[in-house]
Amino acid sequence: MVVDFGAQYAQLIARRVREAKVYSEIVPHTMPVADMLAKDPAAIILSGGPSSVYADGAPSVDPALFTAGVPVMGICYGFQVMAQALGGEVARTGLSEFGGTAVDVCATGVLLAGTPVRQSAWMSHGDAVHRAPQGFEVLATTTGAPVAAFEDRGRRLFGVQWHPEVRHSEHGQTVLEHFLYDGAGLAPEWTPGNVIADQVAAIKAQVGDARVICALSGGVDSAVAAALVQKAVGDQLTCVHVDHGLMREGEVEQIERDFVAATGVRLIVRDEKERFLTALAGVTDPETKRKIIGREFIRVFEDAQRDIVAEAGAHGEEVRFLVQGTLYPDVVESGGGEGAANIKSHHNVGGLPDDLTFELVEPLRTLFKDEVRAVGRELGVPEEIVSRQPFPGPGLGIRIIGEVTAHNLDILRRADAVAREELTKAGLDGEIWQCPVVLLADVRSVGVQGDGRTYGHPVVLRPVSSEDAMTADWTRLPYDVLATISTRITNEVREINRVVLDVTSKPPATIEWE
Numbered sequence: 001m002v003v004d005f006g007a008q009y010a011q012l013i014a015r016r017v018r019e020a021k022v023y024s025e026i027v028p029h030t031m032p033v034a035d036m037l038a039k040d041p042a043a044i045i046l047s048g049g050p051s052s053v054y055a056d057g058a059p060s061v062d063p064a065l066f067t068a069g070v071p072v073m074g075i076c077y078g079f080q081v082m083a084q085a086l087g088g089e090v091a092r093t094g095l096s097e098f099g100g101t102a103v104d105v106c107a108t109g110v111l112l113a114g115t116p117v118r119q120s121a122w123m124s125h126g127d128a129v130h131r132a133p134q135g136f137e138v139l140a141t142t143t144g145a146p147v148a149a150f151e152d153r154g155r156r157l158f159g160v161q162w163h164p165e166v167r168h169s170e171h172g173q174t175v176l177e178h179f180l181y182d183g184a185g186l187a188p189e190w191t192p193g194n195v196i197a198d199q200v201a202a203i204k205a206q207v208g209d210a211r212v213i214c215a216l217s218g219g220v221d222s223a224v225a226a227a228l229v230q231k232a233v234g235d236q237l238t239c240v241h242v243d244h245g246l247m248r249e250g251e252v253e254q255i256e257r258d259f260v261a262a263t264g265v266r267l268i269v270r271d272e273k274e275r276f277l278t279a280l281a282g283v284t285d286p287e288t289k290r291k292i293i294g295r296e297f298i299r300v301f302e303d304a305q306r307d308i309v310a311e312a313g314a315h316g317e318e319v320r321f322l323v324q325g326t327l328y329p330d331v332v333e334s335g336g337g338e339g340a341a342n343i344k345s346h347h348n349v350g351g352l353p354d355d356l357t358f359e360l361v362e363p364l365r366t367l368f369k370d371e372v373r374a375v376g377r378e379l380g381v382p383e384e385i386v387s388r389q390p391f392p393g394p395g396l397g398i399r400i401i402g403e404v405t406a407h408n409l410d411i412l413r414r415a416d417a418v419a420r421e422e423l424t425k426a427g428l429d430g431e432i433w434q435c436p437v438v439l440l441a442d443v444r445s446v447g448v449q450g451d452g453r454t455y456g457h458p459v460v461l462r463p464v465s466s467e468d469a470m471t472a473d474w475t476r477l478p479y480d481v482l483a484t485i486s487t488r489i490t491n492e493v494r495e496i497n498r499v500v501l502d503v504t505s506k507p508p509a510t511i512e513w514e
């Protein structure tokens, strides 16, 4: 259990614990200690936080947490909270430490066993522990922190002033693992295989004999969620993929053929290309496009749902459940609420109706994105889907500046396929968050090809690096990769005679152009 003191690091701690193959959950520090203990944690980590322990109203923790017999490790602010609660002394030293800091190890103990006597660790603090509580051994010091790490092996209480969860801390992961394995006696047993076994059992218990439906967008989350539910309840699940004609080259086929072959999912593909093209005819305003795509998506999904309900009803079965690919960061950010709820307006596939009254099946709500990918791989979901970069629900419809027509979609699809292929070939997929290719259908420029004048369209390459899409920077792609993409696109896509690169961060721009 990671107790969050308002740190930007709590999610990172939870992830690192999971990297050590130990399951972790985040709870707010405002949760009463009795409730924390009622969750029966095998170990507790107190995160860092922005406050000073002796400031008015500073978040603290009931000392009962330290006498419950559960191993506890404090990190940064959590370390100071622990020191103060147990009778140590925390004070402002006047010497803040931020960033990489030299740590001098004076006793390795459990936490620092096998690590060097001098090591660099990531610090971010203004206060420091001056005196460890009684019974604790001091393990390390820094210039600004007389007590930079301590432990009481008998009571199984541990703490460090630095941030072991940050990659810049040289032996950070080792320190966390020493706490988990040696301090708390946990075993590295939390693996994708175990996650699957647990989720399959949970889904079976939740769903019983009822029927389940799932909107499959082609993205990673809905695909892995569907694969898990399929493994649990087989043909009780029906997936619907709305083919709005705005997908990239090969994506619908990947779902229709490869995903079904790998998972055995029962899939209905609704070919609605004409319907979306008709609804989008003559429209160039981005918001209008988005609304039309969202609205049409809902209509098609409702039709599909009605058919499935009618068919199930004919067999005397109920369709009570809807699969959602909600991930753990969404759960944490929305306050960690639990249990099934009616669907709110949706973000993933263009928006599902507000008045759907299904109960939700959310098998990914304890997982981070990279864990979802690991589970997907273990379930045999095709690699092209598992490693897919984010793609917006409205698809290529919002990557054509101008009217969305079959002709423009065809041009963009071919240019996009070239860019994706070359980026993959250059091994850059891991570095790039996503690389939209945008067709400026409303813009034409003069070119020369084969001794003749051309008057074609530009495409924009928009490679971005990002952690979470909230902010982003443009990716500095190697010039030779850009050159290859440019040459190939202009050679292979006749309508395009110019390739330009978007070098704007977010903000001020957004990632997508519309």
Ligand code: XMP
Residues within 6 Å of the ligand: 347, 348, 349, 350, 390, 391, 392, 393, 394, 434, 469, 470, 506, 509, 510, 511, 512, 513
């Ligand atoms: P922006 O353009 O706002 O995009 O910087 C941030 C991230 O969200 C994706 N995106 C969408 N995803 N439905 C989605 O599922 C949408 O309507 C949508 N619009 C943008 C975008 O690709 C980027 O990853």
